[in-house]
Amino acid sequence: MKSTAIVPFKQNNSALTRRPQSQRRGIHSNVLPPAANVAGAIDRYFGINLNALAQMSDQQWAEFADRAREMKRLREVLPILDRHFQELIEGQLEYEQFVQKFLKLGGAAAQKIDKGILDAYLLSLGYNNHLKLMSQQSVQGSQKLNAEFQSAFSLNELDFQTSLKLVQLRRQNRAKQIRERVPNYLKQQQISEQQRRVSQQRKELLTNGTQSQRGGFFGRIGSFFSGW
Structure with a gap:
């Protein structure tokens, strides 16, 4: 035997x-x-x-099966994690670029507004000095110009503040959506894992019978050879 x-x-x-x-062919x-x-x-x-x-003992051999199952679980989830991680990273990058874009636009607009205010203020001073040299009739014209300027300034300031508020609200809504992804994903993964375990246990029992609950792969091999 x-x-x-x-x-x-x-x-x-x-x-x-x-x-x-001369006989050692292909070996170096x-x-x-x-x-x-x-x-x-x-x-x-x-x-x-x-x-x-x-x-190795049966227990040590069984550890290879445990490690293989864990590696299989990891390989199954890697494509999913790949998509999620790419979405998170690319989404965060786009969001940061979006914020930086409007910070630059808002900063440039604020500088133009400030310059316009300064120019208008200096113009107003010069014009007031000019009006002082003019007759009393020019006072009414000066008041009219000042009123128009204050109205335009208020509207510009209101428009700027409204734009900043809209940017802030969009950022808060986007951040809330991103934060809600993680708990929803974890709950979904937990349910999938429970279903997978039940299905795997049933498959093992139906495929190998009650022997799948005793010993390991090498234990069944030993009992096979022992009958020789």
Whole structure:
């Protein structure tokens, strides 16, 4: 009867080193890394110790199944997270660009308004000095100009303040919408995970019977070979 024992992998290079150089076809010691280095890299990057595999218990082997299930869950959610993260980042970027755009426009408009006020004030001073040199009849004209100026100034100020208020309200509404996404998404993920677990347990039971609730994959292999 053929032996079913699992033995650790060992690379033996003694036969290779005794072969003539002409028979070592396609093998270069300066190209192929030692097996120990490859096994170490597999252990370091993937947490799979090939040298210790044969000595592991059923519980240790079962941990690979747990890790594989967790990795599968992560891979399933990565495309969803990719879309959400891109939406959050791109949305935040567009919002910041939007705010900066109107800050620049508002700042430039405010400077123009201030300059207009200053010009009007200086003009008013010069005109008042001019009116003082004129007859009393020019006083009525000066009052009319001042009244028109105050009206225009008030309307400009009201329009500017209203624009700032509208920008602030749009920002608050957008921020509220963004904050509401996270709890809604988490609740949806929790429901999906519960449904997935129930479906997976039912599939395991229907596929493997009650044996799926005892031991692991390697435990079933051991019981299969023990009947030989």
